[in-house]
Amino acid sequence: MEKIVVIGLGLIGGSLALDLKQRIECKVYGIDQNPEHIKKAKALGIIDDEIDFSEIKNASVVIIAVPVDIIPKVATEVLNVVSEDTLVFDVGSVKNNICVAIEKHPKRKNYVAAHPLAGTEFSGPEAAILNLFDNKVNILCESDKCDWKILDKALSLFKKLNMRIKMMNPVEHDRHIAYVSHLSHVSSFMLGKTVLEIEKNEQAIFDMASTGFASTVRLAKSSATTWTPIFLQNKENLIRSLEEYIKNLNEFKEMIETGNSEALTETMKSTNYIKTILNGIK
Amino acid sequence: MEKIVVIGLGLIGGSLALDLKQRIECKVYGIDQNPEHIKKAKALGIIDDEIDFSEIKNASVVIIAVPVDIIPKVATEVLNVVSEDTLVFDVGSVKNNICVAIEKHPKRKNYVAAHPLAGTEFSGPEAAILNLFDNKVNILCESDKCDWKILDKALSLFKKLNMRIKMMNPVEHDRHIAYVSHLSHVSSFMLGKTVLEIEKNEQAIFDMASTGFASTVRLAKSSATTWTPIFLQNKENLIRSLEEYIKNLNEFKEMIETGNSEALTETMKSTNYIKTILNGIK
Numbered sequence: 001m002e003k004i005v006v007i008g009l010g011l012i013g014g015s016l017a018l019d020l021k022q023r024i025e026c027k028v029y030g031i032d033q034n035p036e037h038i039k040k041a042k043a044l045g046i047i048d049d050e051i052d053f054s055e056i057k058n059a060s061v062v063i064i065a066v067p068v069d070i071i072p073k074v075a076t077e078v079l080n081v082v083s084e085d086t087l088v089f090d091v092g093s094v095k096n097n098i099c100v101a102i103e104k105h106p107k108r109k110n111y112v113a114a115h116p117l118a119g120t121e122f123s124g125p126e127a128a129i130l131n132l133f134d135n136k137v138n139i140l141c142e143s144d145k146c147d148w149k150i151l152d153k154a155l156s157l158f159k160k161l162n163m164r165i166k167m168m169n170p171v172e173h174d175r176h177i178a179y180v181s182h183l184s185h186v187s188s189f190m191l192g193k194t195v196l197e198i199e200k201n202e203q204a205i206f207d208m209a210s211t212g213f214a215s216t217v218r219l220a221k222s223s224a225t226t227w228t229p230i231f232l233q234n235k236e237n238l239i240r241s242l243e244e245y246i247k248n249l250n251e252f253k254e255m256i257e258t259g260n261s262e263a264l265t266e267t268m269k270s271t272n273y274i275k276t277i278l279n280g281i282k
Numbered sequence: 283m284e285k286i287v288v289i290g291l292g293l294i295g296g297s298l299a300l301d302l303k304q305r306i307e308c309k310v311y312g313i314d315q316n317p318e319h320i321k322k323a324k325a326l327g328i329i330d331d332e333i334d335f336s337e338i339k340n341a342s343v344v345i346i347a348v349p350v351d352i353i354p355k356v357a358t359e360v361l362n363v364v365s366e367d368t369l370v371f372d373v374g375s376v377k378n379n380i381c382v383a384i385e386k387h388p389k390r391k392n393y394v395a396a397h398p399l400a401g402t403e404f405s406g407p408e409a410a411i412l413n414l415f416d417n418k419v420n421i422l423c424e425s426d427k428c429d430w431k432i433l434d435k436a437l438s439l440f441k442k443l444n445m446r447i448k449m450m451n452p453v454e455h456d457r458h459i460a461y462v463s464h465l466s467h468v469s470s471f472m473l474g475k476t477v478l479e480i481e482k483n484e485q486a487i488f489d490m491a492s493t494g495f496a497s498t499v500r501l502a503k504s505s506a507t508t509w510t511p512i513f514l515q516n517k518e519n520l521i522r523s524l525e526e527y528i529k530n531l532n533e534f535k536e537m538i539e540t541g542n543s544e545a546l547t548e549t550m551k552s553t554n555y556i557k558t559i560l561n562g563i564k
């Protein structure tokens with residue numbers, strides 16, 4: 001019987017716990033600095049029980065699912081106490097800071113830096129759902145620094161969750177994910193903010209929201225507690241992507257102002273190419 | 283047996299034709315300046331037959347579903363020839379220009395300026411689908427200028443399509459829709475453009491696209507032929523909304539640059555309020 005400890009019982013940690021309990025012979029224990037989260041996670045059957053940090057030493061797996069800014073600290077503390085055979089992995093959305101922070105830790109080889117590309121716009125233990133990770137890509141960074149048995153254990157576990165594994169350099173990961181995930185969140189949050197500011201008359205939003213707005217603004221429902229640290233941890237990449245986004249918006253605005261229908265059509269037509277790429281997604 | 287003529291056999295015109303054929307005892311005839319659209323619409327059973335513009339005189343209903351910039355011209359030409367009893371309506375996404383263009387037409391009372399808030403990111407007759415309009419809001423502008431029997435005929439038809447009817451001033455409509463629909467489209471198109479420019483390595487987008495990117499960029503698949511005229515016809519409102527959007531993006535970028543986590547969190551938390559509004563949508 002595996003002893004699995006999940007630190008951070010939010011959407012991702014909670015969903016991992018739910019799936020692991022169904023798919024692996026294990027007991028899942030939870031740690032969360034918010035006592036309400038522990039209570040809810042127990043009530044919802046997400047964890048079997050809570051556990052004190054002092055008792056994680058003999059865990060077979062420790063999963064770190066806390067906000068990205070505190071992952072380096074928690075990762076170090078966990079590595080300090082776990083056994084030689086414990087698999088430790090995190091699920092943070094920014095990877096380089098974490099890889100750097102644990103680089104010289106004597107138990108570096110026990111650590112798998114992972115980023116499962118899965119989630120919803122909801123948060124907290126009550127957002128945890130079954131089967132969240134099936135067929136989703138899980139990016140592993142610097143897996144060559146793991147002990148091969150630890151890595152193999154991680155791969156077995158990820159495959160029980162039906163994840164597709166992709167190895168990636170953490171610097172590359174952070175650069176790509178700034179464009180493909182973090183920028184989408186900023187764009188959506190600011191769309192929500194802009195519309196809320198103008199539409200003091202809420203009924204008008206309510207009535208007119210089936211016009212593509214609902215899907216484009218979906219990510220603006222996401223948790224600020226999760227996303228503030230992500231944006232700050234991936235600051236440089238995100239700033240660069242935002243500058244390019246704003247530049248493109250300004251250019252497009254100018255095309256509208258000058259009534260340049262050819263340039264508008266050409267820009268949109270070439271952007272339609274995103275269809276071809278996204279259609280490939282299973 | 284009603285004789286319904288649909289001018290413009292794209293996503294909206296085609297979907298209206300499909301539903302009307304199922305729900306009303308009628309023959310649906312199509313007009314489209316693209317002979318390929320006529321051929322496809324016939325092959326797909328969207329229309330019963332094509333018809334020449336000279337034969338629309340005795341139609342009971344004429345639906346104008348062409349790009350918004352040519353609606354005023356087509357609307358005038360249609361009103362010039364139809365009978366006293368013909369209901370004419372358009373489904374354009376910008377309403378004031380159209381209302382102004384037909385304001386003094388002797389058959390103004392035959393015209394209902396409508397905007398069904400329904401659609402997908404696809405286009406052309408092959409994008410036409412059944413039941414697209416069920417439970418969607420249909421905004422009618424200046425309906426007080428319609429003959430009551432004509433308006434009542436329109437309401438009967440819209441109710442067969444299970445639409446919810448909302449009356450709105452066309453100036454108000456264009457201002458609201460700039461924020462709630464047109465801005466979403468620009469934001470999504472520019473997100474797609476920014477990511478495509480950077481991610482020369484397509485595989486990376488493909489692999490990482492389950493992270494909210496796919497839903498946020500969905501509207502960037504939309505037809506340039508449809509959207510260029512919409513953006514230009516609603517230029518002033520859209521420019522204003524874009525300026526506010528860009529201003530918000532710049533402010534958010536500065537919060538990230540200066541590491542102002544309090545301001546970031548506060549901004550996102552207050553934007554989360556969009557959840558409450560969108561949750562009300564049936």
